[in-house]
Amino acid sequence: MKCIKFVYCKNIHGENIIEHPRRIISLDFMRGLAIIGVLISHNLILDVWYGKQAFQIVPVWVIGLLFPLLLVFTWAGSFVLISGITMSYSAYNRFSKGVPTQKIVFPIIINSIALLLLDPVRTLIFSRPHLFRGTMTYSLLAKPIITGEWAAPGIERLFLIGALPMIGLSGLLAAVLICTMFGKDREKRFDRNMRILMISGLVFSLLSIPLSYALEPVIDRMLNSAQPQYIAAYLLRILGSAQLSFFPMGCYVFFGMAYGMLLASGKDKAHIDARLKFYANGFFVATAVSIPLTFLLLKEPLNFIANIDIYSPTIIFFSMACITHIFKALVRYVEYGEPEKRARFAGRTLWIRRFGIVTLTLYIIEAVPGMFISEFFHHRFGGKVLWAVANTEQNAFMNNFPAIVLFVGSMFALWMLITWLWEKIHFIGSFEWLMVKVQGRFRKQRSTRLDLRKNLYDVTQNDPDH
Known part of the structure; x- marks a missing residue:
């Protein structure tokens, strides 16, 4: 049986300084927790209740019971935030080692393009059925699972935008920010750079939301023309008008870059704790201020605030x-706790961090x-006919809480079981494994991602290649 290895080398600052460079296992935990949340949310909302129609099907008391989970479902930006923190933290430490800028940002660019x-x-190939302009569309694997038939997916499937493009574009933006902010004078300009990133x-976030709404009619015109411009419309949809x-x-990548830079700066525990508390409370204040402003400025404020297609401020x-x-x-x-607590946390969260290794x-x-x-649960507990076209009609399974x-x-x-066996x-065979192989052709030093x-297991590694 494998065990967690933990060795702690104390400096004159004791527990008030993070030993650099050291892997931030809190991020591994958050990444694993985030993908677990996605898995459970998708199973509930998309597999049990077939999407948005859940709010028309499910009793109010069930929605109330699951409200915390549904609220977390709006935290998709956490993937961009975590990505920004890891890129910033790793880049800052590599700059401190004298690694050239090109060697730091090149893997980020390759990874972003791959996403x-x-x-x-x-x-x-993989995703669920999706209603596109009044017609149900299927991925290559969804078609046989849902209908029992095989058919090649149409190009309209591209418009089911997921989280990968926003993470990829955020990575490219992060590469630009690293080049412009992480130079030789990064320590002197630390406070200035933190303010720039947060602001x-x-x-x-405030400027891009109306821009995202403005792209909707543009994309509609492209798709409604005599010769639909699918590729151009898809590229615009990556930028705006979709939930992700x-x-x-x-906007989350700016905040993530700031948090990563803060952790890598070598500031003491009290300073970092106070800064993060200030930012967190500041976001709560911004939340409170945004609500009355929305009611003052918009005709349909509730629809705007609760819109899950384009997230509101x-x-x-x-x-x-x-x-x-x-965080x-x-x-x-x-990260600043006693060595024994860190080791104990690493051991207890191993199964969660395992999920984080293969999030992609x-x-x-x-x-x-x-x-x-x-489909078998809908058939067994709801009476749905197998190999029938997916629909949103209510069946008994959707309200059967034990089922x-x-x-x-x-x-x-x-x-x-899958992640335990795969480890x-x-x-091998995962998309992370494939990306490590691809990146290996463009970098001399092998990635330690896998x-x-x-x-x-060794939570004291000296190369924080998240």
Whole structure:
């Protein structure tokens, strides 16, 4: 049985300074927790209740019971935030070692481009049925699972925009920010750069939301023309008008870059804790201010605030406040806590951090087992005919609480088993494994992304390659 290795070398500052460079396992934990949240949310909302129609099907008391989970479902920006923190933290430490800028940003650029290219793979091959302009469309694997027939997916499947493009574009933006802010004078300009990043994130979120709304009619005109411009419309949709478009979700990368720079700066525990608390409370204040302003400025304020197709400033600021408070607590308890506590945390969260190792793969393929197994639950507990076209008609399974718990529990147990077994062969065949292979052709130093000894068991590794 493998064990967690923990060795602590104390300097004159004791526990008030993070030993640099050291892997921030709080981020591994948050990443694993985030993908687990996605898996459970998708199973509930998309597999059990077939999407947005859940609010028309599910009793109010059930929605109330699940409200905390549904609220977390709006925290998709956490993936961009975590990505920004890891890129910033790693880059800052590598600059301190004298690594050239090109060697730092090149892997980020390659990784970002790969994410942009992988999203069409997800939507065309793996993802769930999607209603496009009044017609149900299917991915390559969704068609046989749902209807029992095989058919090539149409180009319209591209418009089911997922999280990968926003993360990819955010990575490219992060590369630019690293080049412009992480120079030789980064320590002298630390406070200035922190202000620039935080203010830029706020401004980006406020300006990009109306821009995202403005792109909707433009994309509609492209699709309604005699010769639909699918590719151009798809590229615009990556930028705006979809739930996970870069506008406004790219704002999270500014905040993530600031948090990563803060952790890597070598500031003491009290300083970092106070800063994160200030930012978290500031986001709560921004949330409170945004609500009356929305009511004053817009004709349909409630629809704007609650819109989950294009997130409002209220949702974004509230999610940032909650995530920042969680991150602050983890940094204080884990990264600055006693060595024994850090080791104990690493051991207890091993199974969660294991999910975090293959977040990309799980996000891409999760729909396939979800669709397949949920169809049998809809058949067994709801009377739905197998191999029937997906619809949103209510059946008994959608209101059968024990059956729903059994389904979600079964799916989670399946993913636990898959990740546990997959780890034994070092996640060979995963998309993370593939990306490491591709990146290896462009970099001399091998990536430690799938080095399980360092990333899961040896929590004192000296190269924070998140």
